[in-house]
Amino acid sequence: MSETNDLIIFDDVSKFYGEVLGVNRISLSIPPGITTLVGPNGSGKTTLMNLMTGLVQPSSGHISVMGLTPGDVAEFFRNVGYCTQFDFFPRGLNGWEFIFDSLMLHGMDEVDAFGLTTEALQRVRLGDAAGRKIAGYSKGMRQKIRLAQAIAHRPRVLVLDEPLNGLDPMARAESIALFEELGRQGMHLLISSHILDEVDRISDRVVLITGGYLVAQGNIQQVRQEVRDKPMQVLIRCDRPELLASRMFAVDHCVEARVHADGKGVFLRTGDVDQFYSMLNGIAAEGLVKIDAVAPADDDANAIYQYLIGSDGSAS
Numbered sequence: 001m002s003e004t005n006d007l008i009i010f011d012d013v014s015k016f017y018g019e020v021l022g023v024n025r026i027s028l029s030i031p032p033g034i035t036t037l038v039g040p041n042g043s044g045k046t047t048l049m050n051l052m053t054g055l056v057q058p059s060s061g062h063i064s065v066m067g068l069t070p071g072d073v074a075e076f077f078r079n080v081g082y083c084t085q086f087d088f089f090p091r092g093l094n095g096w097e098f099i100f101d102s103l104m105l106h107g108m109d110e111v112d113a114f115g116l117t118t119e120a121l122q123r124v125r126l127g128d129a130a131g132r133k134i135a136g137y138s139k140g141m142r143q144k145i146r147l148a149q150a151i152a153h154r155p156r157v158l159v160l161d162e163p164l165n166g167l168d169p170m171a172r173a174e175s176i177a178l179f180e181e182l183g184r185q186g187m188h189l190l191i192s193s194h195i196l197d198e199v200d201r202i203s204d205r206v207v208l209i210t211g212g213y214l215v216a217q218g219n220i221q222q223v224r225q226e227v228r229d230k231p232m233q234v235l236i237r238c239d240r241p242e243l244l245a246s247r248m249f250a251v252d253h254c255v256e257a258r259v260h261a262d263g264k265g266v267f268l269r270t271g272d273v274d275q276f277y278s279m280l281n282g283i284a285a286e287g288l289v290k291i292d293a294v295a296p297a298d299d300d301a302n303a304i305y306q307y308l309i310g311s312d313g314s315a316s
């Protein structure tokens, strides 16, 4: 098997919904294991997943999933499982019927569908509830039955859109354990989340997107470092902006210091947020500059920083 047949490859892929940007010029090469897609709401995670599973077609660029192109629908179904965010089920079905019927709908013969249904329910540990109506399932059980549906046909790639959303801590822990188990069994897992902390423990790598753009990718340490090294812009409201700007500009980590147009604050761009805050505290303590407010002037960078490093600025 060639190496390309183990990879999910995005080559300069863009998706526009009319004039609205879904994702822009994404290039990725994802090896097997657990990959987490992280980004704020509306950043393009679902779009990437829909592209990966052939649900939408790219406006430009090329996608190859384990050597297959999304245009080849039947082969895609055989190799890719997708657990979307949609928590809807056909009325009146029990867990068993839901899995069995969806395999039959995809053209599987009855004997195979029977065996695979049993296997999938066991893998998600829902065997005991298989005969119960899904309408009576808890949220965690519904999540599991959707997962069972996504893995029932034994895909090589499993794509999970926000699979931990709305689950209680126990159901979360169970789901995470299940993902780890599937990863160990050699499956290629892609999990989206807007909270990295939830899944970073089990992720082999992270893809970070915001506003439809790829911001960073790599193993968790690389990505944290990359985000750390990105200069962050802060607006400081104070009574002596020129003095503060000149003090700050003299230190290495400060790459830009500019007085606000209204003359009542300074924009600072810093490559080291921890040092920046400690220096600012020092200046405030001297009493030469009265600091009224400090706020991130760059929402995206701040959001990403918080996702990856935590609000206290400590790497974990």
Ligand SMILES: Nc1ncnc2c1ncn2[C@@H]1O[C@H](COP(=O)(O)OP(=O)(O)OP(=O)(O)O)[C@@H](O)[C@H]1O
Binding pocket: 017, 020, 021, 022, 023, 039, 040, 041, 042, 043, 044, 045, 046, 047, 048, 194
């Ligand atoms: N079918 C669509 N038609 C028009 N715009 C869309 C469509 N789907 C997504 N978008 C837009 O594309 C952008 C990316 O959306 P997407 O759903 O991929 O982000 P997301 O990161 O999955 O967000 P969330 O976490 O809220 O699900 C958003 O601006 C969204 O409004």
